[in-house]
């Protein structure tokens with residue numbers, strides 16, 4: 001079991017991250033540090049650069065400049081192996097529900113008997129125990145996303161990135177995902193989650209960042225960012241207005 005103390009959490013830093021395309025700047029993040037306890041939510045309008053930032057942090061996109069550091073070390077294979085990512089559309093294998101989890105555990109070198117117990121525990125965690133033998137492709141959207149999160153958690157990541165994991169889901173399915181995210185956070189997994197749902201940010205975030213035009217316009221304790229934002233852009237976004 002993980003140590004729950006905040007001090008043991010793996011910190012994440014984006015230093016001087018820049019992505020430019022076609023003469024424009026898609027991402028410009030001089031310094032962004034995630035080191036506090038509890039989930040970080042990244043908010044902002046479509047096109048703000050939220051997904052780009054997450055992909056950079058996870059090493060899926062190499063920035064034109066800058067560096068991601070994880071617990072003080074530059075992002076390399078060892079660091080990436082401690083990260084997992086969940087996307088808006090769950091990416092599942094054409095196997096049974098249990099088979100999707102078994103694949104990950106086997107790749108991690110877990111022996112069969114241990115895998116069986118671990119799969120049972122994971123399925124219970126995601127409320128999918130009765131679907132173990134069903135094809136993953138037959139799951140509902142919410143169930144499929146729960147399985148995608150379980151698969152990510154099966155790798156025992158230090159950091160879990162989630163890119164709008166509930167934006168295609170109804171409120172009940174969304175709440176089920178939010179409960180899983182909060183449990184993982186309580187168990188010591190650093191959560192960095194993109195959302196455009198301010199209500200969701202209020203329910204989950206300890207820490208919040210607001211993006212606009214490829215920049216982080218606000219970052220701090222969620223209570224401050226969501227209730228008393230300093231920037232005009234954040235105030236208008238929270239008020240439901242358009243950022244022009």
Ligand SMILES: Nc1ncnc2c1ncn2[C@@H]1O[C@H](COP(=O)(O)OP(=O)(O)O)[C@@H](O)[C@H]1O
Pocket residue numbers: 021026044045046047048049050051052053
């Ligand atoms: N690979 C790419 N090449 C060029 N432009 C991109 C690429 N990926 C994203 N963009 C652009 O970068 C901006 C930010 O995109 P994205 O990070 O997906 O926004 P968000 O997730 O906040 O909605 C958008 O203008 C998008 O069109």
Ligand SMILES: [Mg+2]
Pocket residue numbers: 050051052163
């Ligand atoms: Mg996006």
